[in-house]
Amino acid sequence: MKQTYEALFTPWKIGNVEIKNRIVLCPMGGTSLFGWMEPNHFDKEAAGFFLERARNNVGLIIPGIAPIRDTIGGRWLYQNKKMFRELKPYMEQIHATGAKLFVQLTAGMGRSWGITDEVLPLHKNPVLRVLAKPILDTNYQLASPSPLPARWAEGVTCPEMTVPQIEQIVAAFAKTALLCKEAGVDGVEVHAVHEGYLLDQFAMKYTNHRSDRYGGSFENRYRFAVEIVKAIKAACGADYPVSIRYSVLSKVKDFCYGALPGETYTEIGRDMEESEKAARYLQDAGYDMLNADNGTYDSWYWAHPPMYMPLNCNLEDVAHIKRFVDIPVVCAGRMEPDAAAAAIAEGRIDAMGVARQFLTDGAWVTKMLEDRMEDIRPCICCHNGCFNMAHYKGHANAQSFGDTRGMARCALNPTTMQSRKYRLTPATAPKEIAVIGGGIGGMESALVCARRGHNVTLYEKSDRLGGVFQAAAAPSFKEKDRALLAWYAREVTKYPNLTVKLGTEVKDPAALHADEIIVATGAAPVSLPVPGAEKGIQAVDYLLGRRPVGDRVVIVGGGLTGCEIAYDLYLQGKQPTIVEMKDDLIAVSGVCLANSSYLRDFFKTNRVPVYLETSLGEIRDGAVTVTRKDGARQELPADSVILSVGYRPAPLAAKGRHVHIVGDARKVGNLRTVIWRAWDVCMKL
Structure with missing residues (x-):
């Protein structure tokens, strides 16, 4: 390991719980140990995902949010005792690796609930809404501190949450946290004053217009989050660690309109003056750690930074807020190990929060320890597999139900959270396989086949690999795309049964001496029939x-x-x-x-x-x-x-029993469709 990263591998404490290093696997929607959309249960897929990362030297694991009350069916988490009995031996496995694990719980999403195109007609029809209520209570899911415009659906007003509902939620946090403690979970995290979810909507003036004890004054707006931590401490003991997910700044100019990096603007959410006060207030209420970044769903790119956002985009704001608290502070948001290590060494933050890099490469911490940084497959911040919740005019959340249910997968690594569907098994009879086209689809196909034991020859007519993705990676803000191309270029040299032939154009696939032919010749631009x-x-x-x-x-x-x-x-x-x-x-x-x-x-x-x-x-x-x-x-x-x-598929070869078309040559899509299709084909050869 390089000396640059040494600060990342020093111990620290959250309350009385010692964490072996400063790398925190941050929560991601879809990675809950208790399921996500489906009725709560001990989720073995998520459990396996986290155990593998624990074995690869992560310090603290925080699985994705577990709704305190099921989205489907409305059961409270604490009602499923079997789930917690299964959790206990799993925690023993986690602890055997030296890692610690906190369970993150959420009160709900309020106006940020990603109501989909499929569900929206049900919600808008009063009769269907009532009939569906025992299965999917959309009014409960959308319930907000005040009547507010839904983030995902134009024309939908979210109902106001009642005081009895709030009290139920507070009690449920305490009951669930106690079950977590009894199962050996090291602490819990309250997904609270963060990202414009329900508890954050209570905390912010622009979304909380209540006149009861949960609205108006600073103390009233933060009361919900404070009551939760006090209830947990009362049930579990003052020394049981409770972290809070915290957005330092809201970065919001208006509903559905965020502030850009470096922009001078008027904050309508939580500004720095209030954040300084709120962070201390939440600490004094009993929270033991701030797991921090910025943003809400109205400025979502701060909490879920795409490739356009700067590296370490939240570091300065999070480092500033640490000056106002005595508890440890974690910073997330496109964090780079060198910047994080330097900030930790200087005492500006306590730990580095990382999320989607763990989807792309579960062993990246081990590779860093072994000084193999070039072997880390980089996350490119595309969100194509992990969180492709799309929204545009005339649509709510345009994500399919299958994708909503199966978030936290990875466009670049199909095995992530899909281990039963995508796995490499040795070929029963090694074959000679020709891959035509050295773009992402061709390289991924060649790698899958080579790893399975086939003899692979990859033909690329140009003098370099990458295909059209070279163009996609060209802009200045695509540094991670360029790193991905470099990763592929190195990876294809590691297998003695994989030969790459650059500058070799294949015009007649039938002339190749191969048992199977994979065509990955990409797509051609669509032309417009207009003058000029x-x-x-x-x-x-x-x-x-x-x-x-x-x-x-x-x-x-x-x-x-x-x-x-x-x-x-x-x-x-x-x-x-x-x-x-x-x-x-x-x-x-x-x-x-x-x-x-x-x-x-x-x-x-x-x-x-x-x-x-x-x-x-x-x-x-x-x-x-x-x-x-x-x-x-x-x-x-x-x-x-x-x-x-746009583009149209440009396959080289005609159909044949031993010809397989992958990537954009089959159907124009994105990296997820290209890579997953390569696996679909190559696992069967």
């Missing part, structure tokens, strides 16, 4: 630097790629304009709201021109003509025009 289309620059050509652009650039296509190009151009000091036929930017499922809302907020704040429900008519020298929804034509000045209107 030849003057346009394809997105991939811009991203790879093949075609320079001027200062005034019109991007045709407001999907994810088009928006990222506009963002990249703005960062370069150019003047982008986006033209999109749909009624919103990034109007697709599969792209997390944390990612899409950052870009939408960025364009809104920086007044980047966006023309929605607008089609391209013609490209001319110096301008483009577009047509608005109402039929009006408009001319936009343009030194350059970038076309980002």
Whole structure:
């Protein structure tokens, strides 16, 4: 291990519980030991996930939020005694590794509950809502401190939570925490004044308009969180550790409109002056640790930072708040080990919180200890597998029920939280396998086959691996994408049964001497049948630097790629304009709201021109003509025009019994569809 990281591997204490190192596996939705959407139970998949990471040298594990009352069925956690009996021997296994584990409990989501497109019609129909109540009580799930607009569904007003409901929840925290203690759990964490969830909505002025003892004054707004910790301590003893998940700053300018890094703005949520007071107040109430970052669902990119957010994006704010408390403070949010170690050594924070990197590579801490940093598969902050809750105009949460139920999976690592579906087994009869195409789909296919024992030859017609992902990784803010490409380039050299042939174009797959052929030749850009289309620059050509652009650039296509190009151009000091036929930017499922809302907020704040429900008519020298929804034509000045209107599959080979098409060559998607499809095919060969 490098000396740089030594501070990360020193012991520390939360109350009287000693943690062996300063690396905290932070909670992620979908990783609850008690299940997530389904009725509560001891979740063996999550248990296996955490045990593997415990064996790989993490110090403290905090599984994902466990709703104190089931989303489906409405059962309270403390009512399932069997679940806690199963938890006890599991805790013995965790402790055998030297790790500690806290269970995170949540009172609920309130207006931040991710009501889906599938559930929204049920909630809006009074009759169906009543009929469904014993199974899914949407009014209870949406219950907020005051009548508030739902974050995910336009036109839905959340009902006000009653005092008896609050009292039930407080009592349930105490009963559940006691069962956790009796099962050997080292402490509990209250998902409280954090991320705009229910207890945070009680704490903030812009979401709490109550006139009873839970609203109005500072003390009343924080009363719910204070009553919970006091009830837990009364049930479990003053020395039983209780952590609180805490957002230092809300970073909110308005409902559904967040503040960007470095922006000067008026905070309508928790500002630093109140946060300094609140952190001390919560400590004095009995909380033993602050597990801290920033943001709410109205500024979700602070709590779930996409690749556009700076590395260590919450460190300065969290380090500031540590000055006002005596309890340990953990900082999360794109934390890098070198920055975290330095901050710990200086006493600015006590531990480094990491979440999604543990999904991508469960052994990354071990690799750091063994000085194998280059072997760590990096998380690229895409949220495609772990949290792809999408939201755009006309939709609530556009995530499918299957994805909602199965969060915390990983686009880059299919085995994460899916160990029964995706696993490598040795091939019964090793085969000669040819993989055509050295993009992500081709490289992943080659690696899966090689690990299973097949003899693999990977053919790539260019002089480097990566395919179209080289273009995706080109912008300045895609440093983790470039690290992923470097990881693949190293990984394919580790297997003696995997041969890579660069600069080798395969024109006739049938001529290859192979038992099985995997075609991963990607996709081709869609062309637009408009006058002057030849003057346009394809997105991939811009991203790879093949075609320079001027200062005034019109991007045709407001999907994810088009928006990222506009963002990249703005960062370069150019003047982008986006033209999109749909009624919103990034109007697709599969792209997390944390990612899409950052870009939408960025364009809104920086007044980047966006023309929605607008089609391209013609490209001319110096301008483009577009047509608005109402039929009006408009001319936009343009030194350059970038076309980002999608791709179509471009498979090389025809169908055949021994020909398998993967990645975008089969169906255009994202890294998740590309990588998971490669496994679907290659596990069976």
